[in-house]
Amino acid sequence: MIMRKISNTFVLAALSLYFCNGLISCAYGHSLVFGPEFFPSESGKSQRVVKRFSVHDVNQKFFVSVQSGSDSEKGVSRGTININGKLVFSPDEIGKPFKMLTKPVTLQKQNDISVEMAGESDSPIIVTIMSLKAQRVTAKISPLGGRVNLEEYALVTFPAKAFDITQEVRMSINASPATQDIFEANATGPRLPYEIRINTGNKAPATDIAVAIKYPDSFFSSDYQMHICARIYDNPDTPDVQDRFCLIDSGVGHTGAIITSLPTYVFSNHYGKNGTYEAIITVMLIH
Known part of the structure; x- marks a missing residue:
């Protein structure tokens, strides 16, 4: 089944400038x-x-x-x-x-x-x-905004007013067989063999957030197109279909990262532990 594309509100050209300094020295980590x-x-x-x-x-x-x-x-x-x-x-x-x-x-x-x-x-x-070495990072995001940087994997930027109080945000790398099963149910191509989880605790961000995911050189030099996709429980574009991976409008930057604006409804309390809000994203290849 072809995954449905979701539009964004951020301009990708602005995102390229936004992330230029943050990812220029990235390389893959020990995992x-x-x-x-x-x-x-x-x-x-x-x-x-x-x-x-x-x-x-x-x-x-x-x-x-x-x-x-x-x-x-x-x-x-x-x-x-x-x-x-x-x-x-x-x-x-x-x-x-x-x-x-x-x-x-x-x-x-x-x-x-x-x-x-x-x-x-x-x-x-x-x-x-x-x-199987754990890769995770935690940061406190104030109402003025802030960043969560999982070095060598992904950078997430929360704008001002994403939260009305200081919120603890965790980002981690996982390779879950259950998530792979959901991906295979409606995806048509390969992906990064892991997913990135962004957990915002007891509330989802009130605004869209900027995301940059580091991609391997082999993906860039292949004949495939790279796209960020997200696991979405309640998609406003397809209200009758729940819990599937959907494409997110994204663009390949000049710093070795693919960048996008992540909609607020990607965060769901069906994914995080103890009812916390979490977004699950990865990079998919389309021929």
């Missing part, structure tokens, strides 16, 4: 240890790509996810993924139609990942390895 990396497939040909990466703390728990670059039900080419010589995904798993597969994996300080693709499809796969 993301490899990728997201595209591995292309060429119909009728077999090709094998080996890449190396390192991790600092091998005692963490890691997982590898592979996404299909296809937006159809035809699946991708048959292939295998090996890490440090051990088979992680078999041809039977990758050759079937899928959107995202995830498995735990053990890593060393220095690692090799080998991806071999062969078959009749030209669709790539996208491979990511992450640690």
